[in-house]
Amino acid sequence: MGKSRLMDPYFTELGRTVYARWKAVDFSLEAFPDIAAKALGEKPPARHADLGKLMVDFLLNDEQPYQSSSGFGQPELILHDNPKFYIQALFWMDGTTDIHQHGFSGAFHVMAGSSLHARYDFLKQRSVTARFRTGELKLRETALLPTGTTVPIASGSGCIHSLFHLETPSVTIVVRTHSDPGTDPQFTYLPPHVALDPIQNDTLTLRRKQLLDVLEQIEDPSYPKLVLRLIGDLDLERGFFILQNGIGYLRSLGVWETVWAAFVKKHGAKARPLLPALEEILRRDAIVAMRATVTDPDLRFFLALLLNLPDRERILGMVAKRYKGDPVSTVSQWALELIDLGEEYPRILDAVFPDQTSVPEEERPGVFLAALDHFLRGGKLPAGLRGVSKHDLALLGRALAKSSWSLLRRKS
Numbered sequence: 001m002g003k004s005r006l007m008d009p010y011f012t013e014l015g016r017t018v019y020a021r022w023k024a025v026d027f028s029l030e031a032f033p034d035i036a037a038k039a040l041g042e043k044p045p046a047r048h049a050d051l052g053k054l055m056v057d058f059l060l061n062d063e064q065p066y067q068s069s070s071g072f073g074q075p076e077l078i079l080h081d082n083p084k085f086y087i088q089a090l091f092w093m094d095g096t097t098d099i100h101q102h103g104f105s106g107a108f109h110v111m112a113g114s115s116l117h118a119r120y121d122f123l124k125q126r127s128v129t130a131r132f133r134t135g136e137l138k139l140r141e142t143a144l145l146p147t148g149t150t151v152p153i154a155s156g157s158g159c160i161h162s163l164f165h166l167e168t169p170s171v172t173i174v175v176r177t178h179s180d181p182g183t184d185p186q187f188t189y190l191p192p193h194v195a196l197d198p199i200q201n202d203t204l205t206l207r208r209k210q211l212l213d214v215l216e217q218i219e220d221p222s223y224p225k226l227v228l229r230l231i232g233d234l235d236l237e238r239g240f241f242i243l244q245n246g247i248g249y250l251r252s253l254g255v256w257e258t259v260w261a262a263f264v265k266k267h268g269a270k271a272r273p274l275l276p277a278l279e280e281i282l283r284r285d286a287i288v289a290m291r292a293t294v295t296d297p298d299l300r301f302f303l304a305l306l307l308n309l310p311d312r313e314r315i316l317g318m319v320a321k322r323y324k325g326d327p328v329s330t331v332s333q334w335a336l337e338l339i340d341l342g343e344e345y346p347r348i349l350d351a352v353f354p355d356q357t358s359v360p361e362e363e364r365p366g367v368f369l370a371a372l373d374h375f376l377r378g379g380k381l382p383a384g385l386r387g388v389s390k391h392d393l394a395l396l397g398r399a400l401a402k403s404s405w406s407l408l409r410r411k412s
């Protein structure tokens with residue numbers, strides 16, 4: 001096969017179209033997202049470009065645009081390069097992006113696979129430093145983006161979003177500016193209250209966190225005391241990073257409350273919004289870790305919903321859109337597949353069977369699943385739970401309420 005036959009001219013043509021139309025409006029930044037989205041929509045890459053050919057061409061043909069060393073995408077390939085903008089293909093192997101905004105603008109197109117897209121607003125913003133803000137992150141809307149969908153991207157905090165890619169790989173095509181001056185940093189959001197610059201240029205803090213990790217790994221008994229001294233001395237932003245790094249370990253040591261109290265003592269009311277953000281990091285990390293062990297696409301979809309949607313209505317709505325029948329029954333069926341029998345105490349996702357019940361060991365999985373189903377449905381106590389004491393039911397309810405299942409609780 002000759003090289004000329006390998007080349008797919010689609011992206012060159014797309015690049016030329018976008019360039020000509022943008023030039024005609026004097027490269028107005030405001031006009032760019034619309035121009036990019038229209039060009040992608042008129043002749044969608046999902047239908048007009050050949051992904052297989054593109055991959056073979058990229059591997060065998062040396063004549064490629066300049067490639068970046070970006071760590072975004074798995075990988076990111078640059079398909080067309082222009083001093084004013086470029087076109088990239090992003091492959092996604094493991095699903096999710098953080099909640100983020102962009103310092104560039106343009107449009108993206110779902111070329112292969114499909115994605116769950118969530119958009120947010122960050123209200124009541126307050127700058128702590130140039131790279132760290134607090135505020136209220138509110139979900140604006142969610143949508144399922146099937147193959148072929150195009151979405152414009154604006155730079156800055158007007159376009160805060162996250163994507164969960166449902167198939168592996170998912171491929172998005174992005175037509176984008178290099179960067180839009182004045183819209184940096186590209187904040188990452190830690191719901192519900194924090195925005196931070198993900199580019200870790202505070203290398204002193206980075207090294208301190210790594211040094212603390214050394215102490216953690218060798219189980220050095222001075223770890224909690226050193227963290228307390230650090231927290232007593234550091235500013236809000238740096239203190240937050242030390243807490244974020246250590247919260248899981250400090251909890252397991254049983255000293256988290258003491259460390260948190262020291263942080264609040266130092267920073268007062270400014271510290272308080274950071275606690276729910278730290279707790280949400282732990283919850284998400286647990287779900288992300290589980291996702292790494294789950295390959296079934298339906299279960300992965302469910303975990304994505306728990307990571308990306310904030311409440312029962314939206315999660316069950318999304319389940320009902322994709323699966324026939326009662327969405328609560330679908331979720332209960334997934335719980336049955338997700339239950340981890342463990343040794344003594346079964347787990348369903350991040351909920352652990354409580355350790356102070358009188359429920360015999362062999363009955364715990366069945367009771368836990370029935371309790372979860374009841375937690376999701378509300379109403380009368382089902383037959384499977386009638387032999388369980390009120391005290392044990394309360395413990396089970398509390399275990400579920402402090403897990404990710406709390407998102408799905410039936411509010412009566």
Ligand SMILES: [Fe+2]
Pocket residue numbers: 100101102161
């Ligand atoms: Fe994005």
